[in-house]
Structure formats: structure tokens, C-alpha cells
Amino acid sequence: MKIGFIGTGNMSRSLGILWAERGHNVFWGSRDPNKAKSVAELAGHKTQGGTNDEAAEFGDVIFYSVRGIKPSVVLSSIDHLTGKVILDCNNRDIPEGFTYGPLMAESLAEKLAADIPKAHVVKAFNTMAQEVFELSPQPLTEHQVSVYICSDHPGAKQTAMVLAGEIGFNPVDCGPLRSARLLESLGDFIRFMIGGMNLGPYATISVKILPDALQQRLGGRQPSS
Known part of the structure; x- marks a missing residue:
């Protein structure tokens, strides 16, 4: 698969190297093409670097x-992005003291999708x-x-889930893009746990499905409002 990266920050560099190790064709783009080329030199695996436009044209999937x-x-x-899968990893800025305001009325992913209506945005x-x-x-x-x-876009979502699984993650289908409002709020929470509660960068959140209880000794779930 051809994967273009717009931006050369920590997330782009790390995921690009991981997917290149698994045989995908990777191209990093940047406002400074020399910076993108230096990331490609670090990564090896015949990866490439250049401008953001070149990365957008290159990839079938765009990070x-x-x-x-x-x-x-x-x-x-x-138009470079028409019909392509766009992976959006972004969260809003962290305010001083992690004092986030009200829950967002529109996620960053939804705003991104509105700007590129002919692309398939995935959070x-x-x-x-x-x-x-x-x-x-x-x-x-x-x-896990x-x-x-x-x-x-079901096909775009499936592509993202396959790419996540290839590098060891357990992909969890969270429904339509509107759910990005919840996921970006979850991103706020995990960054609070990492920085605000000083749990460190290896703190993360996983969904695990437990086996059914063999008996309802506590009375089971009763109807409620």
C-alpha cells in the first residue's frame, strides 16, 4: 500500500517507519522538503521524502x-486527496492545567472532512x-x-483497522465519524492521565471484553431509566 504522510512529527515518523518495516511504500511530506527527506533517510526501507503536495499525490492512504x-x-x-483514505490523529491543544472547556460541538475530524468532502476521513x-x-x-x-x-466510509474504516492490526494494535470500530467527538475527548483524558496525573507516556486505554458471569448472584441488571 502507498501511504503518504503530511507532516513529519512524532506520530507521522513513528507510524511511517512501522508501516515501512511491514512492506508498505511510504512518502513523508513537509513544508520543508529537506526535513521530510531526513526522516526518510532515518527510516530506510526505500522510503521517500519531499513536499506535502508530493506526499498527497503519492499515497492511496494519507496520514x-x-x-x-x-x-x-x-x-x-x-483535489490531490479525492477518493483517498485520510487518517486523522489530531487532538485539540492542551489548555493550562488541563482545564478543558465544554464538550466539543464538532470534532477536529469532522472539520477536516468538511474541508475535503471528496476524501474519506477516518479518526x-x-x-x-x-x-x-x-x-x-x-x-x-x-x-491488547x-x-x-x-x-x-466503511471501506476506509476497514483499511485503517487492517493497518492498525499489522503493527500489533487491537482495532476497535467506533462507528461513524461523529464518534470522533468522543474519541477526541478520550484523547484529552489520556493526555491528562499522562501529564496531569504523571502516569507517563506508556499509559493507554484498552477495551477488553470479559467472559459472561456464570451466575447473577448480585441480582443481575434490573430495568431503569
Whole structure:
């Protein structure tokens, strides 16, 4: 699979290297092409680096890690993204003291989708720090580390789930893109636990399905409002 990265930050660099190790064709883009090329030199595996436009044209899947800036500003033309799977890992800025305001009325992923209506936006990889990727694929698989994924496009969502599984994560289908409001709030919470509660960058959240109880000794769930 051809994967283009718009941005060369920690998340893009880490995931790009992991997917390149698994045989995918990777191209990093940046406002500074030399920076993107230096990431490719670090990664090896015949990866490439250049401009954001080149990365957008290259990939069938695009990892978009530029927070708070629309593709229509970053790229010379959003037509580069038509019909492509766009992975959005972004969270909102952390306020002083982690004093977040009201729950968001619209997620960053939904705003991104509105700017590129002919692309297929997927929310994913926003609930963990970069350090977690250093553990890929083990012990991520052993600990069943979850990646929460939502999109309005079933095929795009499935692509994201396959890519997550390839590097050791347990992908969790979280429904339509509207669910990104919940996932971005979850991203706020995990960053609070990492930084505000000083649990460190290896703290993460996973969904585990427990076996059914063999008996309802507590009376079971009763109807309620």
C-alpha cells in the first residue's frame, strides 16, 4: 500500500517507519522538503521524502498530522486527496492545567472532512503517546492495546483497522465519524492521565471484553431509566 504522510512529527515518523518495516511504500511530506527527506533517510526501507503536495499525490492512504490547519491551506489543491483514505490523529491543544472547556460541538475530524468532502476521513491513533509505538508489535499484541477508529466510509474504516492490526494494535470500530467527538475527548483524558496525573507516556486505554458471569448472584441488571 502507498501511504503518504503530511507532516513529519512524532506520530507521522513513528507510524511511517512501522508501516515501512511491514512492506508498505511510504512518502513523508513537509513544508520543508529537506526535513521530510531526513526522516526518510532515518527510516530506510526505500522510503521517500519531499513536499506535502508530493506526499498527497503519492499515497492511496494519507496520514494527516497537521493540527489545526486545513488541507486547503497546506496543499496547493485538495483535489490531490479525492477518493483517498485520510487518517486523522489530531487532538485539540492542551489548555493550562488541563482545564478543558465544554464538550466539543464538532470534532477536529469532522472539520477536516468538511474541508475535503471528496476524501474519506477516518479518526484513529489519537489516544496514545508516541512512546507506545516503540513497543510495536510486541507487547502491544500481548496487552491488547486498542486503537479506536471511526468513519462514515466503511471501506476506509476497514483499511485503517487492517493497518492498525499489522503493527500489533487491537482495532476497535467506533462507528461513524461523529464518534470522533468522543474519541477526541478520550484523547484529552489520556493526555491528562499522562501529564496531569504523571502516569507517563506508556499509559493507554484498552477495551477488553470479559467472559459472561456464570451466575447473577448480585441480582443481575434490573430495568431503569
